[in-house]
Amino acid sequence: MTPTSLWERYCQSLCLCPEIGLSLDISRMNHDDGFLERMEPAMQKAYAEMAALEGGAQANQDEGRMVGHYWLRTPSLAPRDDIRREIEETLERILLFCHRIHSGGITSQNSGSFTRMLIIGIGGSALGPQFVADALSSPNDPLKPHFLDNTDPDGMDRVMAEIGDDLARTLVIVISKSGSTKETRNGMLEAMAAYRQRGLDFARHALAITGKDSQLDRLARDQGWLERFPMWDWVGGRTSVTSAVGLLPAALQGIDISALLQGAAACDALTRRTETSSNPAALMALMWHYAGNGRGERDLVMLPYRDRLLLFSRYLQQLLMESLGKELDREGRIVNQGIAVYGNKGSTDQHAYVQQLRDGLDNFFVTFIQVLRDRDASSLEVEEGVTSGDFLFGFLQGTRTALHDKGRQSLTISVERIDPFTIGALIALFERCVGLYASLININAYHQPGVEAGKKAAGAVIELQRELRDYLTAQGRAMTAGEIAAGLGRSERTEEIFAILRHLAANPERGVVVERTSAVEEWRFSMGT
Numbered sequence: 001m002t003p004t005s006l007w008e009r010y011c012q013s014l015c016l017c018p019e020i021g022l023s024l025d026i027s028r029m030n031h032d033d034g035f036l037e038r039m040e041p042a043m044q045k046a047y048a049e050m051a052a053l054e055g056g057a058q059a060n061q062d063e064g065r066m067v068g069h070y071w072l073r074t075p076s077l078a079p080r081d082d083i084r085r086e087i088e089e090t091l092e093r094i095l096l097f098c099h100r101i102h103s104g105g106i107t108s109q110n111s112g113s114f115t116r117m118l119i120i121g122i123g124g125s126a127l128g129p130q131f132v133a134d135a136l137s138s139p140n141d142p143l144k145p146h147f148l149d150n151t152d153p154d155g156m157d158r159v160m161a162e163i164g165d166d167l168a169r170t171l172v173i174v175i176s177k178s179g180s181t182k183e184t185r186n187g188m189l190e191a192m193a194a195y196r197q198r199g200l201d202f203a204r205h206a207l208a209i210t211g212k213d214s215q216l217d218r219l220a221r222d223q224g225w226l227e228r229f230p231m232w233d234w235v236g237g238r239t240s241v242t243s244a245v246g247l248l249p250a251a252l253q254g255i256d257i258s259a260l261l262q263g264a265a266a267c268d269a270l271t272r273r274t275e276t277s278s279n280p281a282a283l284m285a286l287m288w289h290y291a292g293n294g295r296g297e298r299d300l301v302m303l304p305y306r307d308r309l310l311l312f313s314r315y316l317q318q319l320l321m322e323s324l325g326k327e328l329d330r331e332g333r334i335v336n337q338g339i340a341v342y343g344n345k346g347s348t349d350q351h352a353y354v355q356q357l358r359d360g361l362d363n364f365f366v367t368f369i370q371v372l373r374d375r376d377a378s379s380l381e382v383e384e385g386v387t388s389g390d391f392l393f394g395f396l397q398g399t400r401t402a403l404h405d406k407g408r409q410s411l412t413i414s415v416e417r418i419d420p421f422t423i424g425a426l427i428a429l430f431e432r433c434v435g436l437y438a439s440l441i442n443i444n445a446y447h448q449p450g451v452e453a454g455k456k457a458a459g460a461v462i463e464l465q466r467e468l469r470d471y472l473t474a475q476g477r478a479m480t481a482g483e484i485a486a487g488l489g490r491s492e493r494t495e496e497i498f499a500i501l502r503h504l505a506a507n508p509e510r511g512v513v514v515e516r517t518s519a520v521e522e523w524r525f526s527m528g529t
């Protein structure tokens, strides 16, 4: 394509959305002129399904649930008055609670004001809060956020060491929709132990965000924690960032959550448009469809050129891959759908994997995010007339062109600046896009049947570990994994038994001792004395 026709293609296909200070450029995708027209009937069907979803239909059919994250920022849209009221009341309670924390109305046990918060959660109960916290942090944040988002003991030690003596002035927010996620439970128990060790009353530092009457909800109620905020079954974990899950930590950090909600609501309003050329979520969904043939054949590489957006791709990984990565379509046919997401930030990633994007496998499309405002203050000239921000911009443009020269495809989202409003808009843009794309490929984006298998298998490993320890204690001698498995009548699980014992033996305080040889089948395990 000649430079002039590229410019024409850019002008024709640029979707300008001044309402949210955002534009989407699809000119560097390779679709032909007729593609959008051919897809229009499918797109119209997707709009109709989205309207039904927003109207309160049981869009998550497999679980018999409504899908209501859009109501969170426009409560008047909620299909029932009680839902609308709950959303509004929760928001008021969040603002009031934050006011009391910030103003010293609620103090820590030793009467000091809270200066840090420890957020314990995983998946949708961590990724959104982490993204927002990092994207919108400032040196003046009234509460500094820390996260326990795993059951990694060493990881937890690191976080607790960072908090150190400030634990007494740290608010703990335990987030779990189900209230029974093991990683989160473990993080909470470890945090409880840390408070106990310092003679502090955990309940006076803790609050919960969870489903009504969940295990966590009952614990928080029985122990008299500071507050409990609701999660509703009509909000999925990965789309919960505009519920208390994302709003409460953000507000405590001093982030303007009203602006974040306004940005999301404004983006929702314009991505409800059924005129595809002016709907950036629809255009993006169509580009995903085009790029991957409607079968996810290309990976989505997220390249935001702004450090503050580093965690966006991690957040989107769950939003897209848990929503779209499905074995069956809505009619129960095997389709094995999905779109893989990876990426960190530009220009940093140019020095890592962009080589492959330009010269290697052509199995991706890039989504660049450009932030027009470089920084709040004026910039140093690193070369005559040129700033660091000019370089960042130049690297984005350069990579986009270099990829295009090799026929490699990209989308470019431009936003004015990074602020709460824009972050809200970006979140809403991708949520809507995922929903529309799911309709285009006929899958349920709102359940996650595949996640259970790994959790169940992990439960079985923990059970087996208990059995093993009892067995080895009773045997009182050194045995190979094979002998133990046979003794337990579980020969089919010999490898698992070996792995469990090897792990225990690597942690001397767990009491399992190993005598090693060069052949693993000869390793002999016993309970130490």
Ligand SMILES: O=P(O)(O)OC[C@H]1O[C@H](O)[C@H](O)[C@@H](O)[C@@H]1O
Pocket: 122, 123, 124, 125, 175, 176, 177, 178, 179, 180, 181, 184, 237, 238, 322, 448, 451
């Ligand atoms: O919020 P929770 O109930 O603790 O769930 C945390 C996460 O658990 C699972 O992995 C689900 O697949 C995620 O969608 C969810 O976000």
